[in-house]
Amino acid sequence: MNNRLRKITIVGGGTAGWMTALILDMVFSRTSAPKDRPRICLIESPNIATVGVGEATVPRMPVTLRQAGISERDFFRETNASFKLGVKFCNWNKDAKGNRIDYVNPFAHGQLLEGLEAAEYFLRFGNGDRDFTQSISPHDDLARLCKGGRPLGQPEFEQRFGYAYHLDAVKFAGMLTKVCTKRGVEHIQDEVQAVELDEQGNVSHLMLARKGRHDIEMVIDCTGFRGLIINKALGEPFMDYSDYLPNDRAMALQIEHPDPEKIESVTRSTALGAGWTWRVPLYNRVGTGYVYSSAHRTDDQAADEYLEWLGDSGKGLTPRVIPMRIGRVRNAWVKNCLAIGLSGGFIEPLESTAIHMVDHAVRWFAEHLPTRDIEPSLRARYNRQMNKMYDEVLDFICLHYRLGNRTDDQYWIDARTEMKIPDRLAENLELWQHRLPMEHDIEFATLFNFRVYQTVLLGKQVYDTGYGTGIRDRLRPLKKPIWFQWWKGAKVDLAQILKAMPDHKTLLRDI
Ligand code: FAD
CATH class of the missing domain: 3.50.50.60 (FAD/NAD(P)-binding domain)
Structure with missing residues (x-):
């Protein structure tokens, strides 16, 4: 029997939520025919604001925009972006x-x-x-x-030497909303009020304030520092980094x-x-x-x-x-829930790494993409890799x-x-x-x-x-x-x- 995932639900419409939708859609549309792709659906509360900061990026961002087919010109115009050389x-x-x-x-x-x-x-x-x-x-x-960051008249994304961008975080999420919904991502403006688990402890449903029960196959928690699903519903412990980093x-x-x-x-x-x-x-x-x-x-x-x-x-x-909640969840992927963005963890923004980490987190998830019954070895390897990336950033910031x-x-x-x-x-x-x-x-x-x-x-x-x-x-x-x-x-x-x-x-x- 075909056991492929048919639907992925993202909860949260900040940078993490929309970047997740963008990259998943990009990967799926490259690798599979429309009928074989999981549907992507993003639920975002109209009442809970995004964190609204996070405006400096690293050179991964131009790569991702180009791969996702977003023109640099549109991006600059819509997000009031500028070049960042370091x-x-x-x-x-x-x-x-x-x-x-x-x-x-x-x-x-x-x-x-x-x-x-x-x-x-x-x-x-x-x-x-x-x-x-x-x-x-x-x-x-x-x-x-x-x-x-580059000579006048040079083609988009062509880099003679490395650059990244500064961007308006709120406008960036707005731009991604337009791009993703146009590409078929379902956008539900509603608030998750409760999370239901099945006997195995997987997330089975979300209760939405207006639309009621929403079925879950795989859910991505992008609810920011709240960690609504990963922490609150699934109880995954948070590993606090305050012994390493003083700023909170x-x-x-x-x-x-x-x-x-x-x-x-x-x-x-x-x-x-x-x-x-x-x-x-x-x-x-x-x-x-x-x-x-x-x-x-x-x-x-x-x-x-x-x-x-x-x-x-x-x-x-x-x-x-x-x-700021500084640290990470013990494991970002628990049961059928994956935490990406601030819900998964945050190390202070000294080197502008959070959006870069979101980018990697989504690509790695796509590489490990599970069927409806998730192989524990896939989840274990993914978690190990994510934790190594946190270690990488923690070491560098502590330095x-x-x-x-x-x-x-x-x-x-x-x-x-x-x-x-x-x-x-x-x-x-x-x-x-x-x-x-x-x-x-x-x-x-x-x-x-x-x-x-x-x-x-x-x-x-x-x-x-x-x-x-x-x-x-x-x-x-x-x-x-x-x-x-x-x-x-x-x-x-x-x-x-x-x-x-x-x-x-x-x-x-x-x-
Ligand atoms: P949020 O922006 O908080 O979004 C959470 C989303 O979840 C919202 O849409 C909200 O409506 C939704 N939500 C919450 N609860 C519910 C619910 N019950 N139902 C439905 N929806 C819900 N990163 C960088 O890469 N570079 C930087 O320079 C940088 N600077 C930063 C500076 C500071 C001070 C901080 C705190 C962070 C910084 N970051 C930076 C990190 C960056 O801001 C985040 O990684 C990024 O914005 C992603 O946030 P998020 O989407 O995880 O969470």
Whole structure:
């Protein structure tokens, strides 16, 4: 008997819900005839708002839009998007003289020069007053000049070097709603009031406020921090990460561009007293927020600090406070329910990873797509893979705090010394005092491979400020001319790129 899934129900119409619908539809329409595809149905409460933040992405997003057949032009127009070339970390660390360090973690990597890592050459010989990112990629220079992600007139999605987007989260969900419903996703605006389980503990029905009973074969819980089905109905435990990460609250405000002609092409993350602020410049406005620790600041204290940082742009505005549940569910896939997005877990947004994780979660689910009686081995493998992705992100975020060197607030001292770090990261940090991160140090990487770690270590200038003292004496023998010869060529390329790339605002207007 044909035991294929006939229907998948998604509950939740935030970024996670609609991205899930988009990617599932994309995969099904490529792989199967219409009669063999499960129907996709998305239920969204008209009364419960989405979290409304989450506006910075990583380079997976252009790939997904292209694969899903969404034109970049439509996307930019509908979501007021802008280009993002990386994250600029401001004032997270002090240099050897006590001055603030600002560095970009770009969507670009170091490379091999004569078989050895560019990062090794940089560490040994430096590059005048240019930092590591500025030596290996044009991203920092482009961002400083408020230049965009590609030349004018270039075909959509064509990337000479890596970019992602900033987008308006509410408009993005709106755009996906239109695209998905046009492609046949059923959209039900109703509220789930109760979840019914069968004798095996599978979700059998949802009780909707208006439409009544809704049958379930497979349900995807995208209900945000509520975790309506995965936590509340199925009781899957939540693994809290507060021993690792201090920040449990955020506040957000949208402000006007101080100069609408100058749109920076990076997300800024600026360290503040008890956390850090984000600054996400869109075409028409700037999204900002403060991610902080409630153990170190009350909401009022945090608001004062945040508004002071915003200066004139924040005058007369009241920030919206967002409590954050930091951690993940023990298993994202339980019985016939899969949790995707904030219901499955959330690690603070320092590296804009949540939408990227949603993207992977849906694609992996499609690879493991079950029949109506779900094979436990499929579910087990999926859960292991998802948990590894959480580990990947957790390690990388913990790195930023553990290797911070600010002492001006108890928060930064606690974040560095009182917070736990995962054993994997502890082992690597021991090792990297003696050599730079190398290929096999990171066992599972959807985003943060060893070269991204190199960028952060060198960006923070940790080898000049107390960590891994003496590493330069232990580096392999390197030939200085190889590095400077390479840089001579790279400098010419850089000059050409800077000349060829348009002003960001001009490019966005053109799109
Ligand atoms: P939500 O947006 O909360 O949506 C939940 C949906 O469930 C809503 O549609 C609601 O109506 C529905 N719902 C709830 N209960 C019911 C019910 N009973 N019946 C029917 N429907 C129901 N991610 C990034 O990738 N980059 C970032 O820069 C970034 N920054 C962030 C900053 C902060 C402060 C926070 C908190 C998150 C950030 N994220 C970021 C994460 C990102 O916002 C989320 O991953 C993304 O928005 C997905 O949210 P969601 O769809 O899971 O949940």
